[in-house]
Amino acid sequence: MDLFVGRGRVGRLEYLGTNVLLVIAAGVAYRLLGDRDVLTGDIDLTIEAMVSLGILGWLSLMNTVRRLHDRSHNGLLVVFALVPIANVILGLYLLVAPGSPGWNRYGARGVSGPASPLDTVVHAEALAAEAAARNEAFLDENGSFDMDGLFRESDIDRT
Secondary structure, three states: OOOOOOOOOOOOHHHHHHHHHHHHHHHHHHHHOOOOOOOOOEEOHHHHHHHHHHHHHHHHHHHHHHHHHHHHOOOHHHHHHHOOOOHHHHHHHHHHOOOOOOOOOEEEEOOOOOHHHHHHHHHHHHHHHHHHHHHHHHHHOOEOOOOOHHOHHHOOOOO
């Protein structure tokens, strides 16, 4: 699993589990790396705690990007995770909405990282075969591309 980069897809259960582990790790980092004031009991953040929480926050954002990819959404929508109230709505949406079935532009379903080069080639061949099957409707008896079926008569400018 490539946690530091928002590449690939992640399902709902893995998204939830990873975020729960990140929250637990953030709590532990805050508790262990924070500087406790003996008189008040308050914990002040040290540089180490801030760096640790920053890394854990980055991991959470990349996990959200991968979940957005599973829904066939652009990863830039992760900016809503930084907006109050919108982050709650986005989180609930990503927990409830199922991922897109099969392949999408971010890879195969259930694959955490990028697909292997062989899988990518096989997928590209499948897409090419599908496109060829769609284009067969526009081939004439000589195998030439027939443009007549592409346009309506009203679309052609005869001036």
